[in-house]
Amino acid sequence: MHELSITESILNTAIKYAQKEKAQKVTDINLVIGDLSSIVDDSVQFYWELISKGTICENSCLHFQRIPAIVLCQDCGNRYALEHDLIPCPQCSGMNIKILSGDDFKMDSIEIQ
Amino acid sequence: MKTSRIKIVENILNANDQIAEENSRMLKKHHIYSINFMAAPGAGKTSLILKTIQALSNDLRIAVIEGDTAPVTIDADKVQAQGIPAIQINTGGGCHLDAPMIRSGLAQLSLKELDLVIIENVGNLICPASFKLGTNINVVIASVPEGDDKPYKYPNIYRGIDALILNKIDLKPYIEFNESYFIKGIEILNPGVRFFEVSCKTGEGLNAWTDWLKEKIIHFKNE
Numbered sequence: 330m331h332e333l334s335i336t337e338s339i340l341n342t343a344i345k346y347a348q349k350e351k352a353q354k355v356t357d358i359n360l361v362i363g364d365l366s367s368i369v370d371d372s373v374q375f376y377w378e379l380i381s382k383g384t385i386c387e388n389s390c391l392h393f394q395r396i397p398a399i400v401l402c403q404d405c406g407n408r409y410a411l412e413h414d415l416i417p418c419p420q421c422s423g424m425n426i427k428i429l430s431g432d433d434f435k436m437d438s439i440e441i442q
Numbered sequence: 443m444k445t446s447r448i449k450i451v452e453n454i455l456n457a458n459d460q461i462a463e464e465n466s467r468m469l470k471k472h473h474i475y476s477i478n479f480m481a482a483p484g485a486g487k488t489s490l491i492l493k494t495i496q497a498l499s500n501d502l503r504i505a506v507i508e509g510d511t512a513p514v515t516i517d518a519d520k521v522q523a524q525g526i527p528a529i530q531i532n533t534g535g536g537c538h539l540d541a542p543m544i545r546s547g548l549a550q551l552s553l554k555e556l557d558l559v560i561i562e563n564v565g566n567l568i569c570p571a572s573f574k575l576g577t578n579i580n581v582v583i584a585s586v587p588e589g590d591d592k593p594y595k596y597p598n599i600y601r602g603i604d605a606l607i608l609n610k611i612d613l614k615p616y617i618e619f620n621e622s623y624f625i626k627g628i629e630i631l632n633p634g635v636r637f638f639e640v641s642c643k644t645g646e647g648l649n650a651w652t653d654w655l656k657e658k659i660i661h662f663k664n665e
Contacts, residue, residue, distance in 0.1 A: 331569040415594045436450045442443045
């Protein structure tokens with residue numbers, strides 16, 4: 330359900346900008362999604378095909394650019410990527426860490442005809 | 443046909459965030475303080491709301507917006523039994539409340555007659571984190587039986603919140619709950635967040651929470 334409301338937001342945003350440009354058709358949508366944003370690409374894709382039908386976005390292609398979650402260890406200055414779980418610094422085992430990136434959840438651009 | 447690229451760079455949840463801003467302005471205009479309570483199912487959201495109402499209802503006019511995934515009014519009924527208006531929002535299976543739902547909830551309340559709106563989000567540690575509602579504060583209620591690893595498994599919900607309440611501390615003797623591990627996870631995600639330990643069953647620790655909240659509301663009203 331979370332992905333459905335997200336996908337609806339993607340559709341509304343794409344249509345809004347495409348109409349502004351008087352586009353006939355949207356061919357591609359480029360999304361930037363941080364790994365911390367708990368979005369499943371496949372699920373968005375699934376809803377996309379359903380809800381874009383009959384709109385100028387029908388048959389358009391969604392592209393997901395994934396941004397890794399990067400954290401900074403404030404004890405030793407090490408920067409590392411979080412693969413799955415929240416983990417202590419692999420260099421010094423410190424837990425005094427700060428999340429630098431990975432929250433991104435943006436539409437970067439659309440391609441239109 | 444020629445294809446051209448249109449640069450956008452817009453937050454996908456921008457539409458929700460804008461309505462959250464409107465909600466915030468609407469509440470502010472009426473000098474109403476607001477709280478968004480988020481938690482896993484069974485953490486004690488309704489119990490804590492009832493305790494908070496008991497502590498504050500002599501001084502403040504309160505209403506509650508209840509988010510539920512099914513059209514059951516169990517939580518709303520408990521609130522109304524205390525003489526407090528409660529609006530039930532049925533998300534129809536949806537996993538979170540969003541800003542438009544709160545806007546329609548607020549439209550059903552007599553805002554001129556209120557000081558505090560309490561929102562009980564849908565029981566879920568994932569989706570509510572992404573949807574701003576426009577409240578003054580966001581609060582997560584954790585509970586001892588959920589386990590000490592939740593900050594590590596559901597990090598997003600603990601980030602950006604204003605207070606964390608650990609409920610059911612009366613169960614500590616019976617459950618393996620490594621508190622320092624739990625707190626360490628919270629500290630990583632949200633350094634310096636206000637932390638309260640309570641038991642809605644025994645009443646332990648509730649005064650610290652309600653005193654803090656009262657102070658926040660007084661400060662807001664005097665702004």
